[in-house]
Amino acid sequence: MDYIDYKILKLLQEDSRMTIIQLSKELHLSRPSINERLRRLQESGVIEGFTTRISPQAIGKSVQAIIQIGNLKCGCREFEEKIKSEQDILECHRVTGTDSYFMKTAVSSIHLLEDLVDKLIPYGQVTTSIILSSSISHRPLLPDIEEEELAKG
Known part of the structure; x- marks a missing residue:
């Protein structure tokens, strides 16, 4: 590289x-x-x-949230299979720490967010945080390269 x-x-x-x-x-x-x-x-x-990046607000999905779930009541693979069909979950990350998963969602209303949370409650302890704004979004992911290479550019 x-x-x-x-x-x-x-x-x-x-x-x-x-x-x-x-x-x-x-x-x-x-x-x-x-x-x-x-x-x-x-x-x-x-x-x-x-x-292509799509603006959630432009397509009517202005309620975005991070959903954390911990103390799973089923196996991780089983949980992952269950949520694959949830189209409102944009990202799902298995993490270390007290929670098992962090998920990002975008929905058109608080009511739909509540419905999604209700679907997740049977699988573990759910914590939801509404995203108010995103100061960093879609930052390019770039490799670390040597300073000499950067200086050439």
């Missing part, structure tokens, strides 16, 4: 619709070189896919 790969990852996370031509111009490399680097980053699993 060098500075050019780093820049490709940064640019694509800022705009995943950036074309090979745009990347080529931005990085002063040939299109075949960019294509080869992208292919290598995908084959190595660094780039898992390309996606």
